[in-house]
Amino acid sequence: MTDVPDNPPSKQARVRRFTAVELAQHWALLVTLTVLAVTGLALFAHGTWLGRTLIALEGGMETRGILHRCFAVLLMLIVVWHFLYVVFTERGHRQLMAMLPTRADFSAVGALIAYYLGRRPEPPPFGRFTPLQKLQYWGAGLGSLVMIGTGFVLWFHTQAMAVMPKWVIDVTAIVHGYEGLILFLLLFGWHLYIVHLSPGNFPMQTTFLTGTISAERLFREHRLEYEELFGPEEPRDDGERDEP
């Protein structure tokens, strides 16, 4: 596989979409958020059988707390790593710019809904990132910042109580718990569905493993980016079936 295949590429040609550093960041975030979600959910639902089971599996309340804090520190490090990457590297900065929401994204969402309702023959053409991918990125990014901020207050609650009124601690605890649940739904529900379970992607899309995407899929799902790379001509059919 080359970074830029022949022009026009065959449908099966793999096009580089994410670099090794970006895949590493994704993996680090995946593992960290999974542990944080499981250890956090145990506390959030401590009164249910699920919470009690999770707490027992995590070695009790104290071990659960230690695990949660260790992985919270990891999350902070990942956020710093990602921030440095998107600010100080050319590639990262371009990725961030491509992630910025535009007005066209809003009309594209409307067009996408019209397509699902059968009122458009084709889905709208998307660039490097679809509006839904942008929503997930900013939701996860800003959500992580909120979790880190509120988590700090709860972690150092004794010191926080010395300088903050009680209601701030109350609000922080509620925001941390529910924001965590929203992040969990966003990433482990919606993101997982869109990437792996939605029509055309089931049972699994391999981009998160290889960092590459087939030219056929790039043409179908990121038409504008495909046209920037290869022009308007469709990928040629070499007779082999495309893999998800």
Add this chain to the structure above:
Amino acid sequence: MVTWLYDCNGSVTGGRFSPGGDTMMTALGWATVVQDAAEIPAAPTALRSVARVVLAVLIAVLASYIALEQIGTWRRRRRNRD
């Protein structure tokens, strides 16, 4: 000791604290509250309700999106097959 200001859900269940109060004061404040439950400040149930509504709306939006995509794809595939 201050840890017990939180219930297992991570919520503050009571206490009388003011800005500038030190750790010892917060711990003592909790001890007082335990003895006099009527003095426990009300938990912010309104905020909790708002959070639950936001969560419910988010779940409804996500479920609607998934249903829309699944039904739309199914209808299109059926039409193409016919």
